[in-house]
Amino acid sequence: DGGITQSPKYLFRKEGQNVTLSCEQNLNHDAMYWYRQDPGQGLRLIYYSQIVNDFQKGDIAEGYSVSREKKESFPLTVTSAQKNPTAFYLCASSITPSPYQPQHFGDGTRLSIL
């Protein structure tokens, strides 16, 4: 089935460690997005990519990095510079970057600090 796959479902980070969250889609979508969800705060945009080899910062990019080397993959690295990484991370995609297209979401990765 076509969809967005995020892995792992749960991830634990030690102090000073970088961790990478995987997001893969087989929908042939051009645009991909990363959001962070905190309790009671809704979702906030971290990074987005309109096309391969391109990405833009969202509202809360500090402490995060991304790459878009393949159309189907948009991994997010949470670096040690992100001091409050505990959250639910959601990856999304849309068929084109057009603002008229809906965004579709994966099932998320929950990141916690050890």
Place this chain on the structure above:
Amino acid sequence: KQEVTQIPAALSVPEGENLVLNCSFTDSAIYNLQWFRQDPGKGLTSLLLIQSSQREQTSGRLNASLDKSSGRSTLYIAASQPGDSATYLCAVRPDAGGTSYGKLTFGQGTILTVHP
């Protein structure tokens, strides 16, 4: 700065009741508004997308309306069922150009419980 508010924060209703969830936004310059459903510990499922030029969209027992000039949207659920229990989120796509291009601005959600 665009802000999205959802009222009520939580709602509990008996099965079979018709209900309305509310979403308001502060800046009417939007491309569209999207309603999502989120089950506990899961991602978001897109329910309805209303473009700024549209007044409403329907899918099964769901009907969403949009009044862009007043900054309001409602999600109407007919004949509610226990399986409708979830958090419902609305999000707007700001028409502000630049770095806002890719962004959805979300409300905090309404937690709906439908009891048998």
